[in-house]
Amino acid sequence: MGKAVAEAAVSAGLQLVPVSFSAMEVPDGKCEICDREICIHDPSESEKILPSIVKEYPDLIVVDYTVPDAVNANADLYCKLGLPFVMGTTGGDRQLLHKTVQDANIYAVISPQMGKQVVAFLAAMEIMAEQFPGAFSGYKLEVMESHQATKLDVSGTAKAVVSCFQKLGISFDLDEVKLVRDPEEQVTVVGVPEEHLAGHAFHMYHLTSPDGTVSFEFQHNVCGRSIYAEGTVDAAMFLYTKIQSGATKKLYDMIDVLREGNMR
Structure with a gap:
């Protein structure tokens, strides 16, 4: 995601700060993105290095894509340094995350879903849940989501959609979400193209009426990472x-961004 966002930023004409942090080892601690050399540091160095970067780039906005376990610690650091940030990482203690940012009074966009069209779908789901609560009372919900094997937790998008269905009257627990992370099953059962096994997001929501005579299906499938970048x-x-x-x-969240019409 870091590379995809960097490429999208350059394409949009933004200034790309040539510094990033990653626990993954990179040869010589550098990588090249869009003919730009990016220095990759270990996350343990972030608190030491970021202040000097801010002095050089006073309009810096940090983009955070990492693992769930790092969400809250990273946010704590950005708040400590007063750094505005965009966080697309899912997981972590979300309630604490929002409280940390609000208490620090810094600017941030935090969203479990950065794909513009998927955000629009989520917004529509939220509107339906608010205006027609209980509309699907008694219905059975089945949820299956497939992501690359490195995706450790339940998709934040799936959590948001399930929350909407719960408001619509459906009894469903997140433990019931079927997580597909096995490449063979992703290809044969889910239908993920082999070339996108390393980066995809396939979501399927199936609703069935109490007597089994009515069914609804919602599905959004994403190959690659450009939509999020x-x-x-x-x-x-x-x-x-x-x-x-x-x-x-x-x-803010991505629905705020979408509602303001600031999307390219």
Whole structure:
């Protein structure tokens, strides 16, 4: 995701800060993205290195894609340093995450889903849940989501959609979500193209009426990472305008970005 976002940022004409952090080993601690040399540091060095980067790039906006276990610690650091950030990482203690950012009073866009069109689908689901609560009472819900094997937790998008269905009257626990992480099953059962096994997001939601005579299916399948990278860049640009205007509200999600119409 880091590489995909960097490429999208350069494509959008933004200045790419040539520094990143990753626990993955990179030869010589450097990588090349869009003819730009990026220095890759270990996350343990972030608190030492970031202050000097901020001095050189005062309009810096951090983009965070990491593992669930690092979510809260990373947010703590950004808040400590007063760094605005866009976080597409799922997992972690989300309630604590939002409280940390609000208490620190810094600008941030935090969303479990950065894909623009998927965000629009989520917004539609939320509107339906708010306006027609209980509309699917008694229905049975089945959820299957497939992601690359490195995706450790339940998709944040699946959690959001399930929450909407719960408001619509369906009894469903997140433990019931079927996580598909086995490549063979992803190809033969889910239908993921082999070339996208390392980066995809296939979601299927199946609803069945109590007597089995009515069914509904919702599905959104994404191959690759460009949809998330483009949305992340839009979020960063949105956040920059909020900072420049001195907006009173400081914590946003991608639905805020979508509603403002700031998407390219």
